[in-house]
Amino acid sequence: MLLLAGCASYSGIFPAALRFNERTLADKSVPYANWPSENWWQELQDPVLTKLIEQALADNPGLQAAAARLRRATAIAGETESALAPQIEASLSSTRERFSERGLIPPPYAGTTHNINDLQLAGQWELDFFGKNREALRSALGEVRASEAEQQAARQLLATNVARSYYNLARLLAQHELAETRQRQRLDLAGLVERRVKAGIDTRVELEAAQGVIPENARDIAALDEQVALARHALAALIGKTPEAADDLAPKLPAIAPLAVPKTLPADLLGHRADIVASRWRVEAAGHGMASTKAMFYPNINLRAFTGFSAIGFDQWLDSGSRQPGIGLAISLPIFDAGRLRNLYRISAANVDAAVAGYNGTLLEALRDVADQLSILHSLDIQMERQQATLASAERSYGLALQRYQADISDRLTVLNVETGLIAQRRAAVDLQGRWIDSRIRLINALGGGFAETAPSPADKN
Known part of the structure; x- marks a missing residue:
């Protein structure tokens, strides 16, 4: 074969990057069922969220751009295939x-x-005796498969962002409602302390302390108003609408339910990650591109x-x-070209190295992402269990204080002070609930969101 290559030679040029074996990086002892499903957001049983995600998948400009890139890759593959025919x-x-x-x-x-x-x-x-055009076609088809997977990755990321923004808005609205409750409670407390000062029971010190938190809480409400507005604008942009499109949304945080997820990395993670599948196809395409360039060193025969x-x-x-x-x-037959073919081959080898490095980076990031979300959910389960106990204690304390007040054993001031602690615990519970649903959605995204590769992957063909 080297004799057929004439004076131009590809010797000494080869890719340097080593591709990770993804199957050795996952825990194969852990069974992994079909979770999450492809339309995972329907399992949250929120019709409004389902409608928003469907709108986003239809109208989002970023997704339309991904579809255009797929059409472009398909057209390039068709143009490349034409070189095989007379x-x-x-x-x-x-x-x-x-x-x-x-x-x-x-x-x-x-x-x-x-x-x-x-x-x-x-x-x-x-x-095409030496496979130049056949390898170029395989490379182009690899790019098509990568673009298909990237389009699915874009769809999954968009659905994830819509769901996260939706429940972030729900968390902010819940916090806003609690902040308004706290403001009314603070106003009642300040009014009570003012009457006690007039009666000579309390001093101006207690009154200033009671009145000082009112503007502070009003500031917090204003900050929440800002965050709610920005969350609505972000959600509207994700579904491809103008900023006011989400003004009437009033989502609620879902109830917390146990998740049947593995405690360690699943063995078939890679089949559920569209970005990893796309990276694998990029490596495959780069390899075929290098083989096509290598064939350029051999005779070109035309009838x-x-x-x-x-x-x-x-x-x-x-x-x-x-x-x-x-x-x-x-x-x-190339004889002397001032190093043009060798440099083209070097470019192909560098493309393979870049594709392998991109694949390795995507794989490691995917494994870290899953591990992070599993750790966060495990920690949140513990935190929420402790928070529920704390909240239950605060509710019991408030109930007892209210009973004592109604029985004329204690005064209204005690009830209001205990209620302050109860509201604080409810706010902490809302934050944990919001973090839990956000982490659950991020875990779904980390596991690929139910993506299943339709074409045989390069790894399966080897």
């Missing part, structure tokens, strides 16, 4: 010309003016055939005597 073209020309008296044209045409007419049908077929009519003048142009058929074989 090419046929027709040509027609008519040129009026004066023939030189001292040129190649002999008398009686020398020194006269005539029309030179040509009608030709020509065909050409590049015989050409043509037929037609050629004549001087119109009167005998289409006569049988004007027929001009022919067939030929052309072989070209």
